[in-house]
Amino acid sequence: MASAAQNRIKSISYAKYGYMFIAPFFLVYCFFQIWPLIYTFILSFKGNQSNNAAWVGMDNYSTILFGQGMAQGASGTHDEFAKALGNTFILWFGNFIPQILLSLLLAVWFTDAKIKFPSWEVPAKVKKTDAHTGKETVEMGTKTIDSKGFFKVVMYMPNIITAASVAALYVNLFGDSKYYFVNSLLMNMGLVSESNPIRFVTDPSISKGMVMFIQTWLWFGNTMIMLMSGILGIAPDLYEAADIDGANSWQQFWNITLPLLQPIMVYTLVTSMIGGLQMFDLPYLYHQGAQFSRELETVAVFIYYNFNKGTVDQANYGYAGAASIIIFAITAILGSITFYTNRDKDEEAKKKQRKKAEKQLKERQKQGGGFTI
Amino acid sequence: MSKLKRTLALLATMAVASTAFVACGGGSEPTSNAAPADSSSAAPADSSSAAPAAEDSSAADDGSDAAGDDSSTPDEGAPDAETPADGGDETPSAGGEISLPDTDDTLTIVCWTDTDLLNMFEVYTPVNGGTPTFQKCGGNGSEASTEYANYLNSGDDVDLFVAEAGWILNYINDDSFSAPLEQLGISTADYADAYQYTVSIGTDNNGVLKGASWQAAAGGWAYNADLAKELLGVEDETAMQAKVDSWDNFKATAEELKTASNGEVYMTASLGGMWQAFSTAKNAAWVNGTTLNTDVAKEFTEMAKEYADNGYVDPTVKQWGTEWENYGKDGKALGYFFSTWCLGEGAQLEGNCGAAGNWRLVNGPQEYFWGGSWLCVSPNCNTATEAANFVRAFTCDAETMKAYAIESGDFANNKKAMEEIIASGENQNELLGGQDQFAVLADVAAGITMSDSISKYDQNLKDTFLNTLLDNIGDDTDTIIEKFSTQALADNTDLNA
Numbered sequence: 001m002a003s004a005a006q007n008r009i010k011s012i013s014y015a016k017y018g019y020m021f022i023a024p025f026f027l028v029y030c031f032f033q034i035w036p037l038i039y040t041f042i043l044s045f046k047g048n049q050s051n052n053a054a055w056v057g058m059d060n061y062s063t064i065l066f067g068q069g070m071a072q073g074a075s076g077t078h079d080e081f082a083k084a085l086g087n088t089f090i091l092w093f094g095n096f097i098p099q100i101l102l103s104l105l106l107a108v109w110f111t112d113a114k115i116k117f118p119s120w121e122v123p124a125k126v127k128k129t130d131a132h133t134g135k136e137t138v139e140m141g142t143k144t145i146d147s148k149g150f151f152k153v154v155m156y157m158p159n160i161i162t163a164a165s166v167a168a169l170y171v172n173l174f175g176d177s178k179y180y181f182v183n184s185l186l187m188n189m190g191l192v193s194e195s196n197p198i199r200f201v202t203d204p205s206i207s208k209g210m211v212m213f214i215q216t217w218l219w220f221g222n223t224m225i226m227l228m229s230g231i232l233g234i235a236p237d238l239y240e241a242a243d244i245d246g247a248n249s250w251q252q253f254w255n256i257t258l259p260l261l262q263p264i265m266v267y268t269l270v271t272s273m274i275g276g277l278q279m280f281d282l283p284y285l286y287h288q289g290a291q292f293s294r295e296l297e298t299v300a301v302f303i304y305y306n307f308n309k310g311t312v313d314q315a316n317y318g319y320a321g322a323a324s325i326i327i328f329a330i331t332a333i334l335g336s337i338t339f340y341t342n343r344d345k346d347e348e349a350k351k352k353q354r355k356k357a358e359k360q361l362k363e364r365q366k367q368g369g370g371f372t373i
Numbered sequence: 374m375s376k377l378k379r380t381l382a383l384l385a386t387m388a389v390a391s392t393a394f395v396a397c398g399g400g401s402e403p404t405s406n407a408a409p410a411d412s413s414s415a416a417p418a419d420s421s422s423a424a425p426a427a428e429d430s431s432a433a434d435d436g437s438d439a440a441g442d443d444s445s446t447p448d449e450g451a452p453d454a455e456t457p458a459d460g461g462d463e464t465p466s467a468g469g470e471i472s473l474p475d476t477d478d479t480l481t482i483v484c485w486t487d488t489d490l491l492n493m494f495e496v497y498t499p500v501n502g503g504t505p506t507f508q509k510c511g512g513n514g515s516e517a518s519t520e521y522a523n524y525l526n527s528g529d530d531v532d533l534f535v536a537e538a539g540w541i542l543n544y545i546n547d548d549s550f551s552a553p554l555e556q557l558g559i560s561t562a563d564y565a566d567a568y569q570y571t572v573s574i575g576t577d578n579n580g581v582l583k584g585a586s587w588q589a590a591a592g593g594w595a596y597n598a599d600l601a602k603e604l605l606g607v608e609d610e611t612a613m614q615a616k617v618d619s620w621d622n623f624k625a626t627a628e629e630l631k632t633a634s635n636g637e638v639y640m641t642a643s644l645g646g647m648w649q650a651f652s653t654a655k656n657a658a659w660v661n662g663t664t665l666n667t668d669v670a671k672e673f674t675e676m677a678k679e680y681a682d683n684g685y686v687d688p689t690v691k692q693w694g695t696e697w698e699n700y701g702k703d704g705k706a707l708g709y710f711f712s713t714w715c716l717g718e719g720a721q722l723e724g725n726c727g728a729a730g731n732w733r734l735v736n737g738p739q740e741y742f743w744g745g746s747w748l749c750v751s752p753n754c755n756t757a758t759e760a761a762n763f764v765r766a767f768t769c770d771a772e773t774m775k776a777y778a779i780e781s782g783d784f785a786n787n788k789k790a791m792e793e794i795i796a797s798g799e800n801q802n803e804l805l806g807g808q809d810q811f812a813v814l815a816d817v818a819a820g821i822t823m824s825d826s827i828s829k830y831d832q833n834l835k836d837t838f839l840n841t842l843l844d845n846i847g848d849d850t851d852t853i854i855e856k857f858s859t860q861a862l863a864d865n866t867d868l869n870a
Contacts, residue, residue: 017379024386048866072869073862080863179695202689202844289691291840308519309864313543314833316866 044321048306050313060322081323084302087208091283091298092276094212099220100268106155106220107227108253110148117148156221163218167285170214174200176288201288204295211282211296223268230264231257266342270335277331280304299327469558473750473757480505480759482748483524483534485517489746490535492781493587493767500773501766503759514539525550525751532754533763536584538745539832541574545583545749546829552752553581557761563769566788573823575747584747585768587777589713589786591818592650594641594737595722596708597701598806604633604707610808614735620651620676623738627685630707638707640685642700642725644677645692646710648839651676653741658826659834665861665868667854670838674850681846688846701725712743713784716802716810723804730806734813740820784814791815830865837861 044061047054048071056070063069067078109115126141158166173181176199183200186192200210234257242252280300287293292301307320480503484490490507497505508531510524511517518540525531526549536544544550554560554575561582564572568589575584594617601607605626607616616626627640641647651673658666681688687705690696700706702725715721716734726732748764766773768786775790777783785791791811794800801807841857848856862868 021382021386024389050867071862071866073859073864073866076859076863079859175695176689177696179699199689288694289840289843290693291836294840294844306864309833313547314829314865316864319866 040321040324042321043317044325046318046321048316048318052313052315052317056318060318061326064319064322064326077319080297081299081302084297084299087283087296088277088279088298088300090208091211091215091279091296092273094208095215095219096269096272096276098212099216099223099272100265102216102220103223103227106224107231108257110152110224111228111231112249114249117146117151120145120147120150152221152225155224158218159222161218163281164285166214166218167282170210171201171286171288174210176201201286202293202295207286207293207295211286214282214286215279219272223272226268227261227264230261234260262342266338270338273334273338274331277327277334299323303327469555469560471558471757471761472556473552473754473760475755475757477530477532477755478504478759479530480756480763481530481532482507482763483510483521483531483751485509485511485513485520485535489587489781489783492783493777496773496776496780497763497766501762503762505759505763518543522550525753528753530753530755531751532756532760533748533750535746536749538574538590538742538747540829541584541747541749542577542827542829542831545575545577549752550749551577551583552750552754553583554585554750554764555582557750557754557757557764559585559761559764559769563765566771566790567768567786568788568818568821570742570818570821570823571745571747571786574827575749584749585764586745586747586786587767587774588745588783589814589818590742590745591784591814591821592710592712592715592737592741592743593734593810593813593817594650594708595711595716595726595732595734595805597704597706597726597731598733599731600638600704600707604630604638610733610735613733614737617735617738620738624679624685627680628683631684636684637705639687639700639705640680641708641710642686642706643690643692643697643709644680644686644688644843645690645697645839647677647680647686648673648835648842649743650710650737650739650741652835653739653743653821658828659831660828660868661826663868665834665858665865665870667858670842670857671850671854673838674842674853677842678846678850688843691843698725702727710737710741710743713810713814714744716804717782718804726804728804730803732805733808734805734810736813736817736820740817740822742818742821784811784818788815788819830868833864834861837864 045055045057046052047056048060059069063071063074063077064081065078067075069077071077121142122145123140124143125138126143128137128139128141129135130137161169175181175183177197178184178187178194183192183197186198187194192198198206200206238256238260239252242256247255278300279298283296283298284292284301284304286296292305297305303320303323306316306323309315482490482505484507487507487509490505494505497503508524508529511520514537518537521534521536521544525534525544534544559582561572561576564582564585567586568591571586571589572582575582575586577583596613598607598613601613605616607613615622617623623640630638630640652669659669660666677688680686687696687700690700701709709715709721709725711722711734722732748768750760750764754760767777768774771787771789771793774785774787775793778785778790778794792815795809795812795815798809800809800811802810837860838857841860842853845853845856858870862870
């Protein structure tokens with residue numbers, strides 16, 4: 001028989017303090033994350049412009065996906081969205097493929113113990129301690145810099161510049177006339193005529209190429225660091241064993257690095273896909289003049305434009321909401337496919353076996369009359 | 374000890390949680406003002422305290438009629454307290470009664486830029502006293518166009534607000550955002566001296582006057598006089614104007630210029646500028662009811678294509694862009710379409726054309742305006758008398774408007790005031806070689822005609838059209854119009870073809 005004191009102690013639970021402490025986060029999260037998400041769903045079933053308070057059912061979806069809706073411009077909206085979706089995939093593939101190849105190459109080089117990176121002696125101030133007096137003096141000397149670290153930093157560097165600055169930088173370098181650096185250089189070299197500059201910003205295909213290039217340039221450092229950490233996580237004895245067996249670098253890469261890097265590759269693919277399908281900043285910012293370039297319009301730009309267009313009563317909240325939900329669905333489907341095709345098949349098989357064994361055990365127990373043996 | 378830790382932890386959590394809400398605030402200052410003033414309980418208390426003071430003056434005229442008393446109370450109360458200088462202007466409007474309340478003593482004007490308002494206050498306060506203040510909302514005109522709606526709906530204190538030409542129609546056609554000027558005792562009759570187009574724009578779809586402008590943003594065509602003399606043999610402004618006084622002559626001169634310069638010099642720097650001038654005074658509506666009308670777009674497309682194909686203008690130049698800026702400096706373009714606000718010190722004229730003073734301004738092929746701002750009244754206005762004084766001072770009163778024009782260099786929306794300034798001959802623009810740009814612009818402003826068939830979709834349609842045109846200038850006219858129409862209808866679900 002427990003005493004009253006023991007009973008009381010048993011009933012003390014510290015859990016409620018825990019809930020109290022985490023409550024603010026969840027409240028804020030509900031207000032600022034969950035509710036906007038739900039509201040986007042709600043908006044996608046409401047009308048546009050002056051009709052924005054009315055429920056229109058699936059009209060926004062049928063307009064965007066099939067070009068059939070109440071508004072007379074429905075097919076135009078559908079075409080614009082289809083083009084935006086196409087642009088999104090083109091821009092994403094166009095930067096993801098070169099980016100992953102470049103990053104993989106660099107990551108392998110940087111982690112390969114057989115490749116020697118030089119060290120650089122650079123002039124620098126060095127502290128010297130006098131052996132007799134113990135006094136510290138600063139004088140010019142040399143310092144050794146590990147070039148590998150230097151390259152890693154330099155390659156990662158573009159990623160820390162904001163996209164807005166990058167867009168401004170590239171527009172000012174690659175502007176469409178002789179007043180911008182690259183075209184003026186090409187004109188001075190006589191490669192391009194002044195009346196017909198290369199339209200890096202306004203030409204539909206060249207501008208797409210530029211955005212792909214800029215995206216690659218921005219993100220390859222980041223991907224490289226991620227792949228490097230993946231490669232460094234592979235046990236070095238595998239490579240040693242391969243070396244002893246006489247495998248060359250290519251065979252080591254193909255048969256050790258690549259298969260064992262798969263989880264990181266899947267992670268990179270999925271994060272890049274999510275980022276790529278939501279690509280907004282560069283396509284929106286890379287233009288001359290007041291209006292974003294229609295040739296670079298991605299789904300995110302489509303959403304922003306419809307949401308933010310004009311003044312009061314001019315925005316198309318319904319289209320923006322429906323397009324957001326559609327791109328969410330596409331991302332979810334593609335993400336699931338990626339995970340499904342890249343799942344660990346051995347682990348899957350083991351799981352199945354385990355389940356089978358459990359089932360058999362149960363069967364046997366039943367046969368044994370329900371008694372536990 | 375553990376209590377201390379718990380308290381600290383709780384404090385830290387609350388601090389984190391509360392910072393998450395930091396950005397949610399907003400115009401904090403006027404909120405405190407508005408709260409007591411807007412509530413109905415505070416209103417009678419205020420008006421009753423103001424009433425006895427005003428009754429002294431009105432009792433002398435007519436003690437028996439209570440209704441007459443009420444109407445004269447706000448009108449006469451303020452001028453008595455202020456200066457007699459304004460009294461003269463009050464007289465013609467004695468019939469107009471102020472029907473909005475007078476329960477707050479701070480005039481709050483919502484705007485996105487304070488440049489003009491600060492100049493106004495400079496002129497206004499020494500004469501009229503009072504405490505006009507401004508509340509910024511939105512970082513620029515286009516931001517303000519959406520932010521205003523939130524501000525005006527929020528219940529924060531607002532008496533007047535400044536709206537830009539591009540989107541004023543969205544606000545004056547919505548009674549929840551704007552009240553008729555009549556409720557401040559101001560009617561269309563007070564704007565006999567104003568430039569007519571500003572009144573047309575300030576009038577809503579039902580013919581109610583809801584906005585009044587203090588400026589007329591008329592524009593002319595500025596040209597490089599040295600180039601004109603060298604290539605066209607034009608000696609002075611009169612001769613130049615004769616060569617560009619219609620779109621036909623403008624084109625003929627462009628051809629002449631092309632021949633004389635071997636195609637090196639464009640007639641004007643951008644199609645965007647031409648479009649602004651061309652589109653202003655086209656009386657055909659963009660939207661009839663809810664039907665999109667592409668007639669004006671078609672007309673301009675044909676013209677723009679002709680200019681582009683013949684090399685009269687470089688169609689790749691974006692308005693306000695780097696090329697646009699440099700074409701003037703490099704002598705690659707003979708002229709620009711410049712509005713009044715391009716001609717001041719440090720503005721586009723100086724930036725694009727240099728300070729040598731070899732540029733001149735003429736009327737150009739078409740009277741047009743570019744931008745401009747209007748004062749509108751909020752239905753929540755609770756400083757009615759002062760608001761009325763302020764609007765009257767800067768949109769009706771020639772004396773104040775003249776003082777403002779001299780103070781700011783802005784082109785005031787008052788024929789009398791501008792005529793006086795021009796007659797005095799004091800205004801000489803060094804950038805135009807001492808020419809008085811007001812003389813040209815006054816002429817232009819008087820000639821601008823505005824149709825009443827303007828709609829709130831126009832600005833978006835005009836922008837969409839110009840962008841579509843410039844992106845597809847190589848296509849034929851029908852294709853361009855087709856593309857524009859498709860885009861316009863996709864963007865505007867309210868409209869149909």
